[in-house]
Structures are given as C-alpha cells and as structure tokens.
Amino acid sequence: MFMNRELPKRVYGKTGVRMPILALGGAGVLQELGRKREAIAIIREAVESGVFYLDTAQQYRDSEIIFGEAIEGIREKVFLSTKSAARDYDGAWRDLQNSLKRLRTDKLEQWVVHHVSYPHEIDRLFASNGAIKAFQQAEEQKIVQYIGISGHNDPEVLKNAMERFPFDMVLFPLNPTEPHHPRAFTKEFLEYARRKGVGLAVMKVMGFGRLVGEGKFTVSELFRYALSYPVHTAVILPNSLSELRELVQAAREFTPMSHEELRALEERAKPLTPQVAGMYHQWP
Numbered sequence: 001m002f003m004n005r006e007l008p009k010r011v012y013g014k015t016g017v018r019m020p021i022l023a024l025g026g027a028g029v030l031q032e033l034g035r036k037r038e039a040i041a042i043i044r045e046a047v048e049s050g051v052f053y054l055d056t057a058q059q060y061r062d063s064e065i066i067f068g069e070a071i072e073g074i075r076e077k078v079f080l081s082t083k084s085a086a087r088d089y090d091g092a093w094r095d096l097q098n099s100l101k102r103l104r105t106d107k108l109e110q111w112v113v114h115h116v117s118y119p120h121e122i123d124r125l126f127a128s129n130g131a132i133k134a135f136q137q138a139e140e141q142k143i144v145q146y147i148g149i150s151g152h153n154d155p156e157v158l159k160n161a162m163e164r165f166p167f168d169m170v171l172f173p174l175n176p177t178e179p180h181h182p183r184a185f186t187k188e189f190l191e192y193a194r195r196k197g198v199g200l201a202v203m204k205v206m207g208f209g210r211l212v213g214e215g216k217f218t219v220s221e222l223f224r225y226a227l228s229y230p231v232h233t234a235v236i237l238p239n240s241l242s243e244l245r246e247l248v249q250a251a252r253e254f255t256p257m258s259h260e261e262l263r264a265l266e267e268r269a270k271p272l273t274p275q276v277a278g279m280y281h282q283w284p
Contacts, residue, residue: 005252007050010232013199015146015168017079019053021227022251023201025237026056028209031063042244043070047077049248053201055171055235056103057083057114058095064102072104081110083150084131087124092134096143111135111144112171113161117153122160132165152204155189162196169199171235174226175207176217176269177276190229200231207276209239216272217265219243220250225265228257 012019024030024046030039043054043066054071056063064082071078080103084095100106113131116122125132138144150171151158158170170193172185179186193200205226211217226234238244257265 007248007251008254012232013169014197015199017199019079019199019233020050020251021233021254022051022223022247023053023055023233023235024051025203025235026054026063026067027060028237029239030056030066030237031061033062033066036062036066036069038240039066040070042238042241043067044074045241046238046244046248047071047074049244051248052077053079053081053233053235055081055201057085057112058099059083059085059114064099068102068104075105079109080105081112081148082108083112083114084134085114086134087121087131088127089129089131089133092131093137096134096138100143107142108144110146110148110169111138112148112150112169114150115153116149116151116157116161119157119160122157122164125161126164146199148199148201150203152185154183155185155192156183158189159192162193162198167198169201171201171203173204174202174229174231174234175205175211175222175276176225176265177207177211177273178204179266180270180273181277186229190231194230199233201233201235202226202229202231203235204276205234205236207272210275211269211272217268219246221265223247223250224254224257225262227251227254228262 007020009018009020029035056067082099084092086092086095135147146168148169149167152173205222206212
C-alpha cells in the first residue's frame, strides 16, 4: 500500500518548514460530532500517511473538538493550525483560549486571521484594540509560532493586509474555475504573494465538492491542477477514507501539468463557474 512512501514536500515560504503538498482541512465531515468516529479515522490515517498540516477553525462547528481528540498522543507529529474570525483584540484572545482548550494543546504552530473579505475589516483588525494585537501577543508569548491570513473574496483586501503586517502565510482559493471569476486570485494575487516569500496554502481546490463527479473532474485532477501552480500545499477536506486515500495517492504520484493541460482544465471548468462562484462570497 502507499502509506510507507513519503509525501512530496515544498519549503513553506520564509518559515523554512518542509511542508507536504497535501494538508487536511477541518470542515465537512471533520466538523460533525455525529460522524466523529469516521472523522477521527480520517485524521489519524492522514497523519499516518504523512499529512501533518492540520487546518481547522473556531467557526467550523465541532471541528476543533474532533481534532483535539484525534491527535491525542500524536500531537508532536502534526503542524496544527486554527483560525479566528474575530476582528477585535478581546474576541481574538477569547477565540485562542477556546481553541487551545478544544484542541487539547498549549500552543499552535499556526494561527490564522480568518476570511478577511472587505476593506473595512482591515481598519478594524489594525485598530488599537484590533485582533492583530492579540495575534502579535500570542506570538511574543510563544503560544503561536506563525501568523497567517486567509480570504476568498477580494485579492486586493488581502494585499492591503499583507502590506501592513509581516504574515508568515496566506490561505486563498485555487481551482480551475478561479481564472473565470472577476477577482481571480491566480491573476491578481498569486505572484504578489509569491514575491512576499510567505507560505502559500490553497483552499477550495474541489470547489466545495461541486467540481467533483461524473461529467466534471476527479479528485486527483483537481489536486494536480492546484499543485501545478507555485504554491506549497493544498488544504483539502476529504469526506471519506476512500477520498483521503485517493488524495494521498495523487500527492505521492504528483507531476506538474503543462501549460496546455492547465488551460484545458480551465476550459472544461468554465460552465461550472456559476455553481462555485456564489460560495466565494459567502461571508458577511
């Protein structure tokens, strides 16, 4: 079986961490207490397979609780990342304390400012009582090793934030419908972030699952598409052990697509763009 073969790694920006190209996202089945047994099995097999970047968030229902139980006894094997959507200092600090408790840990490898979408949020984050102050203090106190930012609405908003703070990483969307969106991260953001030297993690690789299926794409095609760009890892939400195994296999066998192959997938994806587009703007 493929489990004994090592996952390919890429250097995660200025952190220097050699990051596997596949990371595990904490929404979907991994946030449902009713499917906790299945979720824990997915998380543990992912770690055994060499996936060590585990991505969750305060906002993902019971995901942190499930991850906390799943990594009991293997905490030292994982790069643990969670997020806070609070824009104020007190709210972010509360989120951090709650996250640590739910994840059963006293520190995080990464803490991420969650889904920054609109210009007015930037001013709130960087106000005298804004959330960035909590992120800085957590880093100074060595509770958090790296600070990141995520967004899937407007590349210019993320650029603005990254001009104001030396984030270690950024999480943004990438799939074959992305070039067809009016504010495409591939066109307006990827090269900017690459020049910043930050860790580049991508999400929405499966288009919320709407790009997978008969007459659409396979999980492997979508993974290969995303990693053919100059990013470091793809944060993906498998909904079953079989889907996780398909992803791990795709990661182990990864070879980059040619320019022509990338464009061909984008053309195939064009009719599917409306099915995915609305989900990019789901946050208020």
